[in-house]
Amino acid sequence: MRFRLAIALLVASICIPAAVRAQAPNPPIREITQIKDNVYRFRNNFHFSVFAVTPVGIIATDPINADAAKWLKAELAKRFNVPVKFVVYSHDHSDHSSGGEVFADTATIVAHENAKKVIIGEKRPTAVPQVTYSDAMTIELGGTVVELIYVGKNHSDNMTVMRFPAERVLYAVDFIPVKTVAFRDFPDAYLDEWIESIRRVELMDFDILVPGHGQIGAKSDATDHRVYLETLRAEVLKLAREGKSLDEIKQMVKLPQYASWGGYKQMYELNVEGMYRMVQANRRGN
């Protein structure tokens, strides 16, 4: 079993770029890796969450989906023998928040207040949050602290950034990918607030940036992604003001300095399309 998993991981890392999430491997690639001290990362194919283990229980984050959550729950019981006491959703999107009901027997489910509204409204397949907050909230369990911080709208209107101050780890999903372009054409995005929300993250105290997809990074990766968004916005806006069409802009704005980033081949043109759509939505005819 261990051997088969190792082979699957090897094949996946060679064949599947991190940013391509269309064909999920079957059986799924699941693993637990240590980030720092008692803070760990849980992988289910191309989705990642984090959890912290304390002597009296576990603080978990995105369950990802029901099957993944069941696997995680069994692994946690086997490895650590303490119950999951909290589950914190990063945001409402079902590819991260699904499966919360798996932990509902022992855990309090927490999310931003806007996430609860969307989870109910969109009938996300997960447990409805029992505890919500608006600006910030601190969870302390068995000597471990995690701060939940709302940094404004970015990707969705209900993103929770999770900071583990003692471990200097920050978990931020979908709006600060590490050395990777943005997802497709910016679905569910609030561009100006997004850039501002990364600035807020840059002011926080942490060393390790853990995204919901792809590789782990450092604090400087947050700045790099903010500069990417600002550069793309400036280029697209300039050409839109000159009356260039979307097709022309796609030909003219290549930003080759980002060609080595994850997802550039698959998603960069979609990033230009989404940026054009957002830029145009805020321009007046005259």
Ligand SMILES: [Zn+2]
């Ligand atoms: Zn999302």
